[in-house]
Amino acid sequence: MSACAHRDRIAVPALAEAEKADLVCAACAESGSRWLHLRQCRTCGAVLCCDDSPNRHARAHAEGEDHPIITSAEPREIWTYCYLDDAVIGRR
Ligand SMILES: [Zn+2]
Ligand SMILES: [Zn+2]
Numbered sequence: 001m002s003a004c005a006h007r008d009r010i011a012v013p014a015l016a017e018a019e020k021a022d023l024v025c026a027a028c029a030e031s032g033s034r035w036l037h038l039r040q041c042r043t044c045g046a047v048l049c050c051d052d053s054p055n056r057h058a059r060a061h062a063e064g065e066d067h068p069i070i071t072s073a074e075p076r077e078i079w080t081y082c083y084l085d086d087a088v089i090g091r092r
């Protein structure tokens with residue numbers, strides 16, 4: 001774990017397990033693209049696709065909106081990652 005200096009960007013709580021059902025990457029759904037895993041932006045709550053997905057919408061969002069912190073939106077995954085630090089910064 002690293003000491004992330006960007007935690008002040010966190011403005012929304014991580015999704016509860018019950019909220020993770022039936023999520024989609026909004027950007028992929030719009031263009032009919034596929035995604036692999038979903039991530040939740042912790043600044044605005046947007047749910048977007050991971051770096052292993054073809055479109056990497058979560059990374060594009062992080063860079064474009066300056067929302068660097070995500071938490072996995074996959075079931076039973078609760079890790080939180082900072083794009084600026086390129087590191088997992090916590091379990092929530
Ligand atoms: Zn950070
Ligand atoms: Zn996507």
Ligand SMILES: [Zn+2]
Pocket residue numbers: 041042043044045046061065067
């Ligand atoms: Zn965001």
